[in-house]
Amino acid sequence: MVTSQKFGGNWTEEKLNIFTSYLDSYLIALQRQKFKKIYIDAFAGTGEIETRDGEQCLVGSAKRALSSDKKFDHYYFIEADLQKAEELQNMINTEFSQMRRIVTIYCGDANEKLADIIRNVDWRYNRGLLFLDPYATQVNWTTLENVAQTKSIDVWYLFPFSALERMLPKNGKYDKSEECIDRLLGDTGWREEFYKKDPQLTLFDLSPDLEQSNEDRMVKVANPEHIKNYILSRLGTIFPCVSKDARIFRNSRRSPMFLFCFAISNESEAAQKLALRIANSILKSK
Ligand SMILES: C[S@@+](CC[C@H](N)C(=O)[O-])C[C@H]1O[C@@H](n2cnc3c(N)ncnc32)[C@H](O)[C@@H]1O
Structure with missing residues (x-):
């Protein structure tokens, strides 16, 4: 398949494996709960990622989420680039046609569209899993505040560590x-x-x-460790629970590129304990 999306680095697969391991466990953990389950991929891409040399193709987050054995009740995808949003739609039409009814694709800015989604879902009856996978500094802090206020969304956020360091x-x-x-x-x-x-x-x-x-x-x-702790402490000011095992992804020269963070907005201690146990065990092993 031809895709306009190019591969980010060796850690791209590591990131996707961590995220989809959590996604699978999340769906199993919630299968007997009365809540509806919502998936939100706010930087969705096309579903395929091509390596820079064009030789290898990775399955992207959107396709991985749609392929999991257990299913969400609804899937929201947000993608700013029209061509990529269309590629994603085509991929869903051909490979997941039976799921089209429960998929919504928005073409636009993640901050704006995510605010719309959050506003239109009744979070008393829904639980959400959100993937924030930007290239750089696109996620506004106010968006994270908005997510935290739902008290119902677990979020994996690929924080743009090197972009922040370059600005300091x-x-x-x-x-x-x-x-x-x-x-x-x-x-x-x-x-x-x-x-x-x-x-x-x-x-x-x-x-x-x-x-x-x-x-x-x-x-x-500030050194990288100091900056990492600061980012996690900032997340801890709005989310009741943040994993301390956030993973740093490095480039070939060992410089930090991204910090992969996990935060829970649910206030229930039991829910936090379970989600954190799953996330930490994946972060420590993969
Ligand atoms: C790192 S890629 C995401 C890869 C995707 N998660 C996957 O696994 O295939 C980031 C994507 O976000 C899109 N993007 C960039 N700025 C955006 C914005 N403000 N809102 C929504 N999408 C944006 C880019 O076009 C790109 O497809």
Whole structure:
């Protein structure tokens, strides 16, 4: 099959395996519950992922979700790119025609369409599994708040770690990216968390006529572990339960690319315990 979607890296399959293992266990765990089960793939793609050299094809999240043995009551797919949304629709028409009735595809921005879906579902009678798999910084913090408020959705979020790190220069000159980081992390506290005043004296301090003094010169003090913990603690401010075993995916030079996070919005302790046990055991093993 020809697909417009290209392969992200070696960790792409690892990510999809973790996610679909959880999905399978989720459907088994909820099979005797009275709730309706809803799947939401907010960065759905086409259902197929082609390697950059065009030689290998991976099955993407949408197709994996539709192929699971046990089924959701409804599947929502969101994809911003019209061509990809059409490819996804064609794939469903040909390979899952018997499921078309329970599938809705939206072409548009994930933040907007997800807000519409959340608004139109009665979360007292439904439980949701959400996959947030963006290329970069597309997910707004307000979207995560919205998800958490349903108290009914479990979410796997591929947090764009390297995109965030790129916006945090060592010399503290983050002014061009401030708004984007605030939107991504949902607060302004990262400035104090990741930066400290530069303790080193430079030419500026010895020459009072020069404009920048030691007072306002900042230096980055956060390392990747620190940034990871900060992201998880931010998620913990809106979700009652967040896995500490979030997985860092690295590139071939071992630099962190993405942080794969799992959060539960359900307030029931029993539900949290079960979901967390499943997610953590997958994160530790796969
Ligand atoms: C990493 S890919 C998703 C791969 C997919 N989960 C899979 O396994 O096949 C990200 C997808 O999000 C789409 N996208 C980018 N920005 C978007 C946005 N703001 N809203 C919805 N989709 C978006 C891209 O076109 C791309 O298909």
